[in-house]
Amino acid sequence: MSSNSPKHALSFDVEEYFQVANLRPFVAREDWDKIPSRLTVGMEHILRVLDKHKVCATMFFLGWIAEQYPDLVRRCVDAGHEIASHGYEHLFVSDMDAEFLEADLKRTEEALVAAGAPRPLGFRASTFTITRDNWWAFDVLVKRGYIYDSSIHPVRHPTYGVPDFEPGISTVTPPSEPGSIIEFPVATYPAFGRNWPVGGGGYFRLLPGWMHRRAIRSLEAMGRPTVTYLHPWEFDPEQPRYPASASSRFRHYLNLDKTLSRLDSLLAIGDFSSMRQVLMANGHSAAFPKG
Secondary structure (H helix, E strand, C coil): CCCCCEEEEEEECCCHHHHHHHHHHHHHHHHHCCCCCCCCHHHHHHHHHHHHHHCEEEEEEEHHHHHHHHHHHHHHHHHCCEECCCCCCCCCHHHHCCHHHHHHHHHHHHHHHCCCCCCCCCCCCCHHCHHHHHHHHHHHHHHCCCEEEECCCCCCCCCCCCCCCCCCEEEEEECCCCCCCCEEECEEECCCCCECCCCCCCCHHHHHHHHHHHHHHHHHHHCCCCCEECCHHHHHCCCCCCCCCCHHHHHCCCCCHHHHEEEEEEECCCCCCHHHHHHHHHHHHHHHHCC
16 A cells, blocks of 8 residues: 555444434334434534545445435535445344345435435445344345445444454455455454454544544554544534433433544544545455446
8 A cells, every 4th residue: 555545444324313223212213204304414514524634435325315315415426425325224234134135225226326426335234233143134235236345343242243353354255146245344443352442433432532543543553444434413412312221322422522523633644535445545446446
C-alpha cells in the first residue's frame, strides 16, 4: 500500500433512531410512517464534517430509507460517497431464511438504484447478525453479486459475534454457491487473548476519544486496516427518549452530545476513505468493476 493509499474505512448505517434494535419493544413496524423523522439532523452533521475533512465514506442505507428519502441517497452519491446495502428494514438475518434474505436484498437494491445510486456491492447486516448459525447468508450474497460484506463481528456478544473469525480483511467461501466474498469486519483490538470492540457505534461513545484514536493508530502500526461505523442518530442528542431498560438507555443515549466532536478529531488524523477504496488499496482492486 502506498503512502497515499487510505488505511482506514469510515462507514455509516443510515437508519432512523426509532429503527434500532434497542427500541424495538417500543416502536411497532406499522408505526414507522407516523413517527416524525429526525434523519436529516444527524446526516447534516455527518455530511458537513466529511466535507470539512474531504473524506468519502460508505453509507449503508436501509432500503426503506432510500424509498423515503431518495434525495438523500442522491446527495450522498453526488458528494462522492459509496452507497451500500443495510437490508430493507433492519431485520436480523438470524430471523430470516435464504429466500427471505434474497427478497430483502433485492428490494433494497431496487430502492437504491431507483434513488439514483449504483447497484450496491457491499452489505452489512442489521446488528452484525451473520453468525456461524446462518453461514448460508454468504451463498445469498455471492449469488446476488456482492463483492464484500461487513456483517461479521469477531467478538463475544449475546446477540451476535464470531469470536474466532479473522479480525482483518479476509475471503469467505460460501457453503454452496460457487465463488467467494471479501469480509471486512469493523475494528477490534487484540488483548488478553480476545478481540475487543473499538470499531464504533456505542463503543465509540463509551470509550474516551483519545483511546479510540490510539487503538486505530495501534492497529495501523500492526498493518491492519480498520473499519469505523456510526449512525446518524448518534449525532442527534435532542432525539425523543423512550422508556427502555436501563441497559438499553445506556447503550443508545450515552454521550450523544460528544459524537460529532469525536468524529471531527478522528478524521483529523487522516487516512480515511470508503470501504471500497480501502479494499482496493489492500490488494482487492481486481474484484471491483472498473470506473
